[in-house]
Amino acid sequence: MTGTTKTAGTPEAESSRHVSFHGDAELARRAAEGDTGAFGLLVARYQRPMAALISRMTRRSDDVDDIVQELFLRAWRGLPRFRGESQFSTWLYRIAVNTAIKHKQKSKSELLQxxxxxxxxxxxxxxxxxxxxxxxxxxxxxxxxxxxxxxxxxxxxxxxxxxxxxxxxxxxxxxxxxxxxxxxxxxxxxxxxxxxxxxxxxxxxx
Structure with missing residues (x-):
């Protein structure tokens, strides 16, 4: 077979399947080295809880997706500086809180909804x-x-x-x-x- 599809049982397929079992620290390390697949797994793990947090903090449901996107963009850019001194989830929550606060400062008139x-x-x-x-x-x-x-x-x-x-x-x-x-x-x-x-x-x- 000359195709490029990752057939079950091949080393490529096994690597892709097993990466999902790695902890946050390992995925963060890989992502910091440029592994977009590892970062994608972190996004999949934390997208919903981050969206829920941002929704509660900003109360602008129409903007949640944009703020979450900004959050993960900031996380991606900041990963080379992540040294694992705290858990990845703690580090991500810190970015989420800061991103939400920054957004709220631009829309104070809607804070009491x-x-x-x-x-x-x-x-x-x-x-x-x-x-x-x-x-x-x-x-x-x-x-x-x-x-x-x-x-x-x-x-x-x-x-x-x-x-x-x-x-x-x-x-x-x-x-x-x-x-x-x-x-x-x-x-x-x-x-x-x-x-x-x-x-x-x-x-x-x-």
């Missing part, structure tokens, strides 16, 4: 009290969720970022400290004052 409901399921459980499921309570909960999302977006940016990363993204304070480049104590402090501020705005029932 409500977050999409489907993007926030399970967030900020520690600030919610009701666990009942009857229709009336469900309706009340929906309104509470809306008020909560609006209140989160009214937080000062530094507090809002740690709230979103901790409660919506499930990141630990240690991870957040690496993502935003501050001490763990600073993260705890921002979370404390953010929750205190939310309760003062929304009432103790939250």
């Amino acid at each position: 409500a977050l999409p409901t489907e993007e926030t399921g399970g967030g900020l459980e520690q600030l919610k009290a009701s666990e009942e499921t009857d229709p009336v309570t469900q309706a009340q909960r929906g309104e509470r969720e809306r008020l909560l999302r609006d209140a989160v977006m009214r937080l000062p940016e530094k507090q809002r970022v740690v709230v979103q990363l901790h409660y919506f993204e499930g990141k630990s304070c240690e991870e957040i400290s690496q993502i935003i480049g501050c001490s763990v104590g600073t993260v705890w402090s921002r979370l404390h004052y953010a929750c205190k501020r939310l309760r003062s705005v929304l009432g103790e029932s939250f």
